[in-house]
Amino acid sequence: MKESPWPMRLEGLLFREVVESDLDVLISFRNDPGVNHFMVRTYVDPDDLRREWLAVPSSPTDYSCVVERDGRVVAMGFLEIVDGAGQPGHPTGTEGVIGYIVDPRAAGQGIGTATARALLRGAFDGLRLRRVTAAANADNLASVGVLERAGMRRERHALKALWHRDLGWLDEVGYALLHDEWAARIGETAHT
Ligand SMILES: CC(C)(COP(=O)(O)OP(=O)(O)OC[C@H]1O[C@@H](n2cnc3c(N)ncnc32)[C@H](O)[C@@H]1OP(=O)(O)O)[C@@H](O)C(=O)NCCC(=O)NCCS
Structure with missing residues (x-):
């Protein structure tokens, strides 16, 4: 199993693995x-949430984390390794998907x-992934703003691709970033 990228401190926040005492806040x-x-x-379902989050620390593919500010959990971050659709010989441990929910x-x-x-830092610097993707409902402008401010590149606008129980079929936007793009950006930052 690869080493976890957590804990990490960034922008006044602590990103760390979940512990049982976090679950009530996540559910809230x-x-x-x-x-x-x-x-x-x-x-x-709260019981599903408990089960799913408690399984994360021992999962070989799920590196989701909780986000703490001043000792209080304020968000959850999702980072999961997804390795193609099972093609024979497909390299493993190279691609991840991220997501987030803020209280x-x-x-x-x-x-x-x-x-x-x-x-992104955890995926590229920690797990050494090759490519990271993220997707959002196209109307989720706050999330689109988050992905663009974080430096991801839009590569897809899929029409009526997502089913939502209350809203029906929704357009989905897809974002990605390659390790090489990430590394180039770190290089740029180092020279400014
Ligand atoms: C989408 C979501 C993650 C955004 O989280 P957030 O913490 O509010 O995001 P940010 O604060 O980074 O950015 C949101 C806005 O705050 C602004 N902002 C950024 N830093 C700020 C700061 N320090 N102080 C005040 N405002 C700030 C941003 O400019 C942005 O403004 P905009 O709406 O005009 O673009 C959150 O609304 C959420 O969890 N939504 C429900 C779940 C969801 O949609 N998850 C994503 C699924 S794809």
């Missing part, structure tokens, strides 16, 4: 109506953007 905002409006998984009580303070940046 995961099913907020404002969150579910933008998630295609429009409800998560609505802490929204609009840069936490979403910082979380996307931390997930």
Whole structure:
């Protein structure tokens, strides 16, 4: 198993692995109506959430994390390794998908953007992935802004590609970043 990229400190936030005492806070905002409006998984059973998050630290492919500010959990970050569709000989451990949910009580303070940046850093510098993708409902302008501020490149606008229980078929935008693009950017930053 690869080494976890967490814990990591970035922009005043601590990104770390989940512990059992975090679960009540995660449950308190995961099913907020404002969150579910933008998630295609429009409800998560609290028992499923507990089970899924407690399985993360021992998963070989799931590197999701919780985000702490001043000792309080304010967001969750998703980072999962996905290795193609099972093609024989497909290299393993090269591609990841990221996502995030910020507690609505802490929204609009840069936490979403910082979380996307931390997930990219964890994926590229920590896990040495080759490519990272993210997707959002095209109407989710806050999330689109997060992905663009984090430096991801839009590569797809898929029409009526996502099913949402309340909203029907939605357009989806897809973003990506390659390790080489990430490394080039770090090089640029080092020279400014
Ligand atoms: C989308 C989501 C992650 C954004 O999180 P956030 O922490 O509010 O994001 P940010 O604060 O980084 O950016 C949001 C806005 O705050 C602004 N902002 C950034 N830093 C800021 C700061 N320090 N202080 C105040 N505002 C700030 C940004 O400019 C941005 O403004 P915009 O809406 O005009 O683009 C959050 O709304 C969320 O969890 N939504 C529900 C779940 C979801 O949609 N997840 C993504 C699925 S693809």
